[in-house]
Amino acid sequence: MQWETVIGLEIHAQLATNSKIFSGASTRFGNEPNRQACPVDLGLPGVLPVLNEGAVAMAVRLGLGIGADIAGRSVFARKNYFYPDLPKGYQISQYEIPVVGTGQLEIALDDGTVKTIGVTRAHLEEDAGKSLHEDFHGMTGIDLNRAGTPLLEIVSEPDMRSPAEAVAYAKKIRTLVRYLGICDGNMQEGSLRVDANVSIRPAGSQEFGTRAEIKNVNSFRFLEKALNFEIERQREILEDGGTVQQETRLYDANADETRSMRTKEEANDYRYFPDPDLLPLEVDQAFIESVRVELPELPDEKRDRFISEYGLPVYDANVLTASRELADYYEATVAAAGGAPKVGANWVMSELGGVLNAQGLDISDSPVSAQALGGLIQRIQDQTISGKIAKQVFEAMVAGEGDADGVIEAKGLKQITDTGEIERMIDEVVDANPGQVEQYRAGKDKVLGWFVGQVMKASRGKANPEQVNQLLRQKLDA
Amino acid sequence: MISGRTGPTNDGSNPVMHDRTIAELARALADGEVSSVELTRGFLDRIEARNPDSNSFITITREQALAEAEVADAGRAAGRAGALTGVPIAHKDIFCTDGVRTSCGSRMLDNFEAPYDATVVRNMREAGLVMLGKTNMDEFAMGSSNETSYYGPVNNPWDPRRVPGGSSGGSAAAVAARLAPGATGTDTGGSIRQPAAMCGLTGLKPTYGRVSRFGMVAFASSLDQGGPLARTAEDCALMLGAMAGFDPNDSTSIDRPVDDYAGALDGVSLQGLKVGLPKEYFGEGMSEGVRGVVDGVAERLRELGAEPVEISLAHTDLSVPAYYVVAPAEASSNLSRFDGVRYGYRCEEAKNILDLYERSRGEGFGAEVKRRIMVGTYALSAGYFDAYYLKAQKIRQLISEDFRKAFEQVDVILGPTSPTTAFPIGERSDDPVAMYMSDVYTIAVNLAGLPALSMPAGFADGLPVGVQLIGNHFDEGRLLGVAHQYQQATDHHRQVPAGVND
Amino acid sequence: MSLSPDEVRRIAHLARLSVADDEVAANANDLSNILDLVDRMNAVDTSGVTPMAHPQNATQRLRPDVVTEPDQRERYQRLAPAVERGLYLVPRVVE
Structure with a gap:
């Protein structure tokens, strides 16, 4: 039955x-x-x-x-x-x-x-x-x-x-x-x-x-x-x-x-x-x-506003409005970052959420303030660092090593956007790997990704990946 | 058994201090004729010498009283004296007193010292009144004869073989025996008025909510009201002025200014006063002696200018039945807190928690209290609530409506206070229902929350008879004024029990 | 209305009052007499009457949400028959 x-x-x-x-x-x-x-x-x-x-x-x-x-x-x-x-x-x-x-x-x-x-x-x-x-x-x-x-x-x-x-x-x-x-x-x-x-x-x-x-x-x-x-x-x-x-x-x-x-x-x-x-x-x-006049914005109202104002998916909006403190944190992060609401949502939900979960902390005890997280997101947005490096910076911030700019400076993590320097690294990699160059030129496009990886590795992750990609193509297709 | 008159003597000299009214004592204090310490010591000496005769007091607070009297005298010397500063009085042992036992006449609270004062106690102390001690009472105010007290019965000063009435029997006997010029009481179904009547005193049950119930051990919360017992209406007016007032600690206290009861006494006129005589109060049940006195009062009031009007309070005969549901129901719940856990009596060697509850309560409460708890428990229990509790609340409404209609026609209502004079100790103690009928004329007033006063009106077979005046809500001033005018024209209130002035 | 000894025992238990076996009959008698008195209420038809719970037609006053009571545990517990480490003691309550 x-x-x-x-x-x-x-x-x-x-x-x-x-x-x-x-x-x-x-x-x-x-x-x-x-x-x-x-x-x-x-x-x-x-x-x-x-x-x-x-x-x-x-x-x-x-x-x-x-x-x-x-x-x-x-x-x-x-x-x-x-x-x-x-x-x-x-x-x-x-x-x-x-x-x-x-x-x-x-x-x-x-x-x-x-x-x-x-x-x-x-x-x-x-x-x-x-x-x-x-x-x-x-x-x-x-x-x-x-x-x-x-x-x-x-x-x-x-x-x-x-x-x-x-x-x-x-x-x-x-x-x-x-x-x-x-x-x-x-x-x-x-x-x-x-x-x-x-x-x-x-x-x-x-x-x-x-x-x-x-x-x-x-x-x-x-x-x-x-x-x-x-x-x-x-x-x-x-x-x-x-x-x-x-x-x-x-x-x-x-x-x-x-x-x-x-x-x-x-x-x-x-x-x-x-x-x-x-x-x-x-x-x-x-x-x-x-x-009634003292009532705060209620969870459902806030969720709807997050969807319309920040363009968030329903799932994100639900997660971020689960508590008033989390929602406040998120909004403060977006404000500090000067925009990028979806990037902010991802950071608050996954990176920060993971840390809080692992340490059993409440959002109000977050080791990284909304202001600081917003600062980090700003550096991603202005391409000072890549998303990948940002995670490294964030770890340092969680460990109490300072704000985003301080960590980037101290660890020399600033993204390399100088074309000359990137070209120099590309030249080294290309010169050292004639076999792969041949494969690429024989039509094996996948090898390009391998070259990008090698250059990124040589830059210790700091090269701007888009620039690397573009300059590599120019070099190999020439 | 009447030994003579009190008040200003024929040759113009003043009576002994203990035989003076509160108003007279206040004047003597103000005139410097006596100090509060002298007065207080005099009463304390009398209490200690004579209390064994009447058993009016459970606790005598000599040291504290003398200390308070010294404060009063010092205040007066410094120019800080109110109308009642330095006048000694007694409190019914139902009012909590910080650091002084509050037994409520029960073994349950024989060892209980409240860590706070009742608002009434505090108000009266702030008015400069001195507390002589705590008076005997029926256990938890449940009784009409003072025979249910754990501390033994009280003897009526007019005839020591008879009860003083109850539950405020100790207060009434103390004032009648001139052991205190006034005392507080509480009235749930007649517990101020009936002993006032049986002891030849004036006693007032105020409008529900006029006097704070905070710190007054609860019997039936929607009926209980504290009030004064004294010899004259003027004294009751003075005492009520000190007792009454809004209290934020009591949700049922009324936020309304307190009238100048004493100051307004002379302004009340009997001319054209419409006095309702409920035909239901003058039927069977009243003893002939009482009937003669009540008729006499009605006649006297008419001579003094009042206009008697026959009225009907149609549901009078239902007031005792409804009361014996409402009061026990509330009491059964109010008395649940006495469980032997945080204070009060605890049985020896409880086997388990149930045993602790049942024996602490079974041994700590007397028979009448247990009876009422059981009646109330039954009336509220599943399957009986509608037939008893709800039915009683509906009758309460009908009784209130009777009064509402009556007060559209008349200014005050006159009737007997008690159907009989003081009865012999033991006469009714084995018959609860007969005892309950002692309150047949007083109970309806509590159900309706009205003010009512009992005043001495004469004697039957040498025992005092009281009549009751019932007023509309907050009409205490008029009741006191009418009684005062009556007392200006009569001397029933000036009679003294034999032996009291020996 | 006549109460049986069993009903007296049930009510006494509900009210947590010990009643000795030799008191049950007297209690049954007294309570029955009181209930007979109370049953006189049935003489009047009260259908349609609003029950009156309170003598006043007033409403509840509200107290500001402020802590006004200081800790006076020692003082209050001096009244108690059995106290240990700040707790009131009772015979073991089985959960």
């Missing part, structure tokens, strides 16, 4: 506010345990939540970024359950009426097609603390620094039909939240957390199969692996005549499998009700407009 996969994602984005969603404690990552947990975060008696304007503005940003309706009025509810990292015994979360309503997002697939994924809603809520299970002589340690950090939970429609689509969507959300400056997107630190609802159904069926929710996926690679494992697991169950249980499953990256979470007994009885300590959140048109 042919099966169709149905995937929906719930993405929790930690909002990049200074302070927590309902308290004035810091949200900074990595402090010592409980140094950023104030009475509100600790759930001390009598203290009360007050909503952070920054968190609301960021939620609205996301809403505008996905073309969603912003709810004029939304409500915070309490989700009641007991867990040691949940100090109040309830999580404040928007339940029935979220601040961001229906929106959508376009993802580019590998075959070049574009697919629209629906976003059902996005709602504000508070994060819980962390439980540390190691090294406390059989006890669990509770760190509440994270408790109360604002989260935006972005819930997609079940619109994805393969793990690849799910990954593309998750990446696109990550790109978007980073563009919007509302989340750093760091999956290792848990700033962006992806839960996947996945089910399969016979191809052509309109009904959804029973889904499993997969948690604990902290990279895109694991997301893809977890989904692949889970799809295969469900297929085997169904093909053996079994039924899939609706449950939450944890992905274990070491074993590369999903495992059923021991069901918390009354997991489904959260006793939601409107939080009486908070009033309905009203977001008026003026607030929305004040957020």
Whole structure:
């Protein structure tokens, strides 16, 4: 039987506010345990939540970024359950009426097609603390620094039909939240957390199969692996005549499998009700407009502009707009080079991209600044050096040996364009190889390339290859 | 059991300090008749000598009180004194006090010292008021008799075998016993007004949002409101002026200037005042003694120029049922934070996390608190939410609409505060539903968020009877003014329990 | 409305309250009586009535996104029954 996969994602984005969603404690990552947990975060008696304007503005940003309706009025509810990292015994979360309503997002697939994924809603809520299970002589340690950090939970429609689509969507959300400056997107630190609802159904069926929710996926690679494992697991169950249980499953990256979470007994009885300590959140048109005017150029807009303004292929434009920092770097490079956008794109994507990849660096930590790379490209364009020598110069720049001009000067890499000097080298090569000259004159055109190579070698790569080619022909054809 | 009158004596001499009202003490301080340290020491001595009789106080803060009194005296000497500078008062032990235990009447918080002050506590300290100590209360303010306190019941100064009412029973008994001239209370379903009525005091539950809830241990967040308990409407006006105000730390606090309640008292006139008498309040359930007193007040107000108007609050009989869904539902969630992890009571030798939760909470909470948590948990649980919680919220709307319509016709509403006078300790403690009915006249006000006041109106069988005045939102000034005018013409509020002045 | 002993146990567990076996019957009785009181709500038809969650018709005020709370861990943890290396300790939670 042919099966169709149905995937929906719930993405929790930690909002990049200074302070927590309902308290004035810091949200900074990595402090010592409980140094950023104030009475509100600790759930001390009598203290009360007050909503952070920054968190609301960021939620609205996301809403505008996905073309969603912003709810004029939304409500915070309490989700009641007991867990040691949940100090109040309830999580404040928007339940029935979220601040961001229906929106959508376009993802580019590998075959070049574009697919629209629906976003059902996005709602504000508070994060819980962390439980540390190691090294406390059989006890669990509770760190509440994270408790109360604002989260935006972005819930997609079940619109994805393969793990690849799910990954593309998750990446696109990550790109978007980073563009919007509302989340750093760091999956290792848990700033962006992806839960996947996945089910399969016979191809052509309109009904959804029973889904499993997969948690604990902290990279895109694991997301893809977890989904692949889970799809295969469900297929085997169904093909053996079994039924899939609706449950939450944890992905274990070491074993590369999903495992059923021991069901918390009354997991489904959260006793939601409107939080009486908070009033309905009203977001008026003026607030929305004040957020809108601050919106940066969004990834899709930037991609389209790169295509039209720089004449880049769609692929290049997609790669270069994958993050705001990369796009900014690219544009600064082109500006410094004084043009040559396609050459710049190639350099940023391949040469620089290779170095960053190899060294595990982010574009913001690039060892070569956009200014410096632009300078290098300028020297290629004005023929001071060839593209090949440029790679040598670039390596030196990466190694911190200075800017392009400095490296070219220090290493004497300036291209030889002096006709007399090139002719002298040609004469030497031609004189030393009478056999090849004969072959050429007998009609073996390919030998010309060999001669070019020899002359380039003699110039240690510095001769202008076009000039070499031209002068060689003149000499041999004479 | 009434031993006589207080206030200016017949020969023109002033009564002893402990028998004076807040307004009188403020004058004595301003006139230099007494210092705050002297006054404070006098009250502390009385508390230490007499608290065993009533069990009004859980904690007495002698050293801190004397230090605050010294600051007040120094401020006054330096020309920095407000209207209430140096006047000692007591706080209900539900208000968090930095460095002083806040028990909320519970074993759960017997060891809890908040690292912050409630906004009410801070506001009153900034107004120069001196805190004598923290008063007894029903555990987590859940009760109408002060019998659910972990620290034991409070005896009513009018008859020590009887309850003082609750949940602010310690505050009421302390003021009635002249251990403090005024005290703070909180009112979720009648917890200021009912003990005020049973102890012969004036007590005001302000409009929801008028007094900050920050630092006030939450019982039912959409109903809770702090307010004053004192002997006179004038004293309540003075105290409310110090307590009230916008607080950015409480999302439900209203950003609206605080009226000059005390200054406006004399400007309120009873002439032509339309006083609504809800027919539903005068039906069955009210004891004959109480009925006689309430009728008498209506008549007296008419004589003083007011115009009684019969009105209807049609859904009155649904207020107790709706309240016993809304309040326990909110409480069940509010009290989840008491889990033995970060503060408060923790059971011995927990076997696992579930055991830690269940025993810490099972041992730390008393029976009534557990009952209400269970009722609230049930009402919110899957399958029951619509039938209980949502239904109650709808009835809450109907009750509010009744009041909205009533206030189109009348200026204030008059009725009984409690259906009976103070009942004997133990009489209702085994019958939760009978206890809940004690609040039948006070609960609707909390559901609608309205201000209401109870004032002494007479006696039945030697026990004080209070009447309730309900006002429209933010109409505290009018309620206090009407009560003040009534108190100018009567002396019920000047009666003193026997033995108190011995 | 009459609650069974099992329902009392279920609610008590949901609320994380230990209830001794010999208290279950009394609790069932009390809670049933309270629910009988509450069930008087059914006397009125509330269809079409908007639920009222809050006594005020106001909206949420927003706080500027500023860090105002200093680190006071030592002070707050003095209140705690068990702390080690800055962490609150509880019996091991099995994941």
